[in-house]
Amino acid sequence: MTASDAGASGVRPAAVSARGWGWRHAGRSAPAVHGLDLDIAPGERVLLLGPSGAGKSTLLHALAGVLGDEGDDADETGSLLIDGVVPRGQRGRSGLMQQDPETQVVLSRLGDDVAFGAENLAVPRDEIWRRVHEALDDVGLRSAGGGADGRAGLDADGGPDAAGLPLDHPTSALSGGQKQRLALAGILAMRPGLILLDEPTANLDPDGVLEVRDAVGRCLDKTGATLVVVEHRVSVWKDLVDRIVVLQPGSSAGSAGSSAVTSAVLLDGPPDQVLAEARDMLIGAGVWVPGYVPATRRRTSAGSGDLLLAAEDLAVSRERPRRRGFRTIPPVPVQSGVTAQVRSGHALAVTGPNGAGKSTFALTIAGLLAPVAGKVSAAVELSEGAGIDPFKWKANQLISRIGTVFQEPEHQFVTGRVLDELMFGPRHLGHGEERVDELLERLRLTHLVDANPYTLSGGEKRRLSVATVLAAHPRVLVLDEPTFGQDANTWAELASFLTELLDAGTSVVSVTHDQEFSAVLGGAELRLGPASRGGARQEAGAA
Amino acid sequence: MRDALTLRGNHALLTRANPLAKFAVVFLITLVLALSIDWVSATTALVAELALFPLAGLTLRLLWQRGWPLIIAAALGGWSTAIVAADSGAVLLDVGIWSISEGSLQLGIGFMLRGLAIALPAILLMTCTDPTDLADALAQKARLPHRFVLGTLAAMRLVGLMAEEWQTIGMARRARGVGSQGSPLQRLRATLGQSFGLLVQAIRRASRLAITMEARGFGAGQRTWARESTYSPLDAWVLVGGVLIAATAVVAAAGMGTWNFVWR
Numbered sequence: 001m002t003a004s005d006a007g008a009s010g011v012r013p014a015a016v017s018a019r020g021w022g023w024r025h026a027g028r029s030a031p032a033v034h035g036l037d038l039d040i041a042p043g044e045r046v047l048l049l050g051p052s053g054a055g056k057s058t059l060l061h062a063l064a065g066v067l068g069d070e071g072d073d074a075d076e077t078g079s080l081l082i083d084g085v086v087p088r089g090q091r092g093r094s095g096l097m098q099q100d101p102e103t104q105v106v107l108s109r110l111g112d113d114v115a116f117g118a119e120n121l122a123v124p125r126d127e128i129w130r131r132v133h134e135a136l137d138d139v140g141l142r143s144a145g146g147g148a149d150g151r152a153g154l155d156a157d158g159g160p161d162a163a164g165l166p167l168d169h170p171t172s173a174l175s176g177g178q179k180q181r182l183a184l185a186g187i188l189a190m191r192p193g194l195i196l197l198d199e200p201t202a203n204l205d206p207d208g209v210l211e212v213r214d215a216v217g218r219c220l221d222k223t224g225a226t227l228v229v230v231e232h233r234v235s236v237w238k239d240l241v242d243r244i245v246v247l248q249p250g251s252s253a254g255s256a257g258s259s260a261v262t263s264a265v266l267l268d269g270p271p272d273q274v275l276a277e278a279r280d281m282l283i284g285a286g287v288w289v290p291g292y293v294p295a296t297r298r299r300t301s302a303g304s305g306d307l308l309l310a311a312e313d314l315a316v317s318r319e320r321p322r323r324r325g326f327r328t329i330p331p332v333p334v335q336s337g338v339t340a341q342v343r344s345g346h347a348l349a350v351t352g353p354n355g356a357g358k359s360t361f362a363l364t365i366a367g368l369l370a371p372v373a374g375k376v377s378a379a380v381e382l383s384e385g386a387g388i389d390p391f392k393w394k395a396n397q398l399i400s401r402i403g404t405v406f407q408e409p410e411h412q413f414v415t416g417r418v419l420d421e422l423m424f425g426p427r428h429l430g431h432g433e434e435r436v437d438e439l440l441e442r443l444r445l446t447h448l449v450d451a452n453p454y455t456l457s458g459g460e461k462r463r464l465s466v467a468t469v470l471a472a473h474p475r476v477l478v479l480d481e482p483t484f485g486q487d488a489n490t491w492a493e494l495a496s497f498l499t500e501l502l503d504a505g506t507s508v509v510s511v512t513h514d515q516e517f518s519a520v521l522g523g524a525e526l527r528l529g530p531a532s533r534g535g536a537r538q539e540a541g542a543a
Numbered sequence: 544m545r546d547a548l549t550l551r552g553n554h555a556l557l558t559r560a561n562p563l564a565k566f567a568v569v570f571l572i573t574l575v576l577a578l579s580i581d582w583v584s585a586t587t588a589l590v591a592e593l594a595l596f597p598l599a600g601l602t603l604r605l606l607w608q609r610g611w612p613l614i615i616a617a618a619l620g621g622w623s624t625a626i627v628a629a630d631s632g633a634v635l636l637d638v639g640i641w642s643i644s645e646g647s648l649q650l651g652i653g654f655m656l657r658g659l660a661i662a663l664p665a666i667l668l669m670t671c672t673d674p675t676d677l678a679d680a681l682a683q684k685a686r687l688p689h690r691f692v693l694g695t696l697a698a699m700r701l702v703g704l705m706a707e708e709w710q711t712i713g714m715a716r717r718a719r720g721v722g723s724q725g726s727p728l729q730r731l732r733a734t735l736g737q738s739f740g741l742l743v744q745a746i747r748r749a750s751r752l753a754i755t756m757e758a759r760g761f762g763a764g765q766r767t768w769a770r771e772s773t774y775s776p777l778d779a780w781v782l783v784g785g786v787l788i789a790a791t792a793v794v795a796a797a798g799m800g801t802w803n804f805v806w807r
Binding site: 061065066091092098100102104105106107108109111112115117118119121122123124128129132172183186187318363369394395403405406408410412413414424425428454472 | 714
C-alpha cells in the first residue's frame, strides 16, 4: 500500500509518527504516556496491547485530536504527528470509536447521525448523502432506498424495510453492535485516513463483537485506511491486523528522576512473532492471548441442591405499568413463560440472544423488578420468614438473601471510600463486619481501602462490586454479565472465587454469553428464546 | 420514553411545515390569549385548535396521554377561580365560605378555557415537529449559533437515556440495601444518593458524547447542513392560519363585548 495516492474510495491513508512523546493529564503527577517512539506507515493495521495504565486510550485520544489543551495544567512532551502535522489541527483526518455504544450516537435518526461528521467537515450536501448511503452499505446497515435530500425519511412509508433500515430509523432502537457499526459509518463518512478504535467491542455480546469486527475489516479492505485498535481480546483482531505493539506504563518507564528514559514501547512486530515472544508477559498482564484459557479452581462439591428460589411461568419487563389518563396498562413483556429453579450450591447460566430479556429476567428473580405475570417464590430456607415474594422484601431483607451484581459496577457504589463501600451492607444489617477483611484479602482490594471507588480500574471496580454484595452474605448471588470487558486475570479470579462460593452452598445465577465462564461454574443453562412469543416454556436442566 | 421525541408514523400535513413557521404561530396565538381573560376569545381559539388536530396528526387519545396533567391543571385552575373570585350576579352555590356566583363561574370557565387554549398550541407543535428539524430551522433560518443548537439537541438524547439510568441505579442501590422505606429523612437521603449516582453517570456520558462529537469534527469553523431547512407555500398558509385564528378570537371577543385586557 502506498502513501501517496488516494484510493478509489477517496481515502488517503495516514502515517503516524511519535518521537519521545508523552502526556500527563491535568491533576495527575505521573504521565499517562512517557517517551513513546512509534512509526506507523500509511495503511498499516496495528493492535495496541498493554496492561491497564499503559496509556493506550490516551494515545488514541491524542491521535483523534480530542485530548484537552496543554494549557490547563496538562503536560505534553516530544511530538506526535499525523502526516507530519499535529492531530489537533486536522479535523476529520482520523475517526475515533469508543467503548460505550450509547455515547457513540449523536443524533436520533440513522441517516442524520451518519451525516453529522461530514456536515462538520463542510462537505457539500449532495456529497454527504452519497457518503451516508455508501457508509451504511459498507457497515452492513444498508439504507432502504430513499432520496438523497435528507427528507427521504418523512416520505418513506415507515416500518422496517426488507432491504434494510430506513434513514429515519430511530437510533435508540438499535442493538449495541448496530450502534457501533453506525458509529463506524459516521466515521467512514468523514473519509478519514486513520481509524482509531478504543475497545470497540468490550460492551458487546459475541454476535455483536463479530458484527463490528467484520464491518471494520470490510471497510479497511475497501479504503486502505490506517488502523489503530486497542482491545483485550487478541483473538478477535489478530487476523485483521498486521502488527502488534505492546505498551508499558509510562510511570515505570521514565518518571524515576534521573534514570535513563526507556521507551514506552515494550514490543513491536508481526502478530505471531509478538505473541510467541511475549506470550507469558501478555498472559501475566491479563491480555486474552489466543488459545489460552486462564487456569481456574475446580469445583469440589456438587452442592446440596436444596430449592431456594423458583420462577413459574414468569413474564418480565423493565417497564412499569403505565398510566394513560386514569387507566393502568401493563407493559408488554420482553420474555414470558419462563420456568426455572435456583438451587443451593448450583450455578444457573442464563443465556440467549440480544434482547431476549436475560437481564430483565435476572433482575426479576432477584426481587428488583415486579413480574408482569407468573410468580417468583422464595423457599422457606431462603426467605426465613420474610415472605414468599422477594420483590416485597425490604431492602435489608433482600441483601442478606439475594445479592445482585450489576453489569456496571458504578451503578452500585453508595459511598466515597472502598472500605465504607464494603462495610455498608454489614453496618445496615448489624452483623457480618468481620467478613469484610476476608473479602478484601480474597479479592485483592486491601491496598485500596482508602481509595474512592470511582477512581479504580475496570477490573478493580468489578471485584469491588462483587465483594460489596457478598459482604451481606446472601444465599443467592445474581450476576449480570460479570465478565464483560474484563481482562484474563480478573476473569480467572472471579470464576475461581465463585466456585468457592458454590462449593460452600451459595447459589450463583449469571447472565452471560461467556461459555468458558459457565463451564467453570458448571450447573444448568436456562436458554431464553429470541423474542417473547408467550407461553414458551423453558426448563432449567438438572445440574 | 426515548421514542416519544421522534415523529415516526406521523405523516400529517403540518409535519411538513417549517418548524419556525409553526413556532411563530404558536407564539402569536399564545400572546393574544394572554392579553385578555374572557371566555369568548378562549373558546374561539380552542375550537380552531381542535379543528387543527387532524392536520397535526393529533387525536384526543394522544392529547389525553401527553397532556393530561395540563388538562387537569386547567380544570383545577378554573374550579378554584370560580370558588374564590369575588361574587357578582346570582349566587349559584353557597357552602360556607365558598360560593359560586354567575360572575365567578363565568370567570372560572374563562380561566379554564384560556388555560387549555394556551396549552394546546404547544402540544400541537410538539406532535408535528421533530426536534432535529426544529434544530435545523433554528440554526439555519433563525441563525442561532449551531454549536449551541446541536449541542442541546445531542444532550436531549441523553435525557431519555438518563431516565432509564435512573431506574437502573434505583434497582442497583436497592440491591445494596438502600431502600425506599423508612422515615422521610431517610428517604430523602436515599433519593439524594441516587441523584448523585445519576449525576456521576450523566457527567461520564456527557463527556464521552462530547469526545465523540469533537472527534467527528464538531466545533468551530464552517459546517454544511445535510438537511436544508426550507420554507414552502405551506408555511405561508400556516402563518395565515395562525393570524386568522388570533384575529378571529380578538374580533369575536370584541364583538361580544367580553374582551378585557388583563391589566385593567
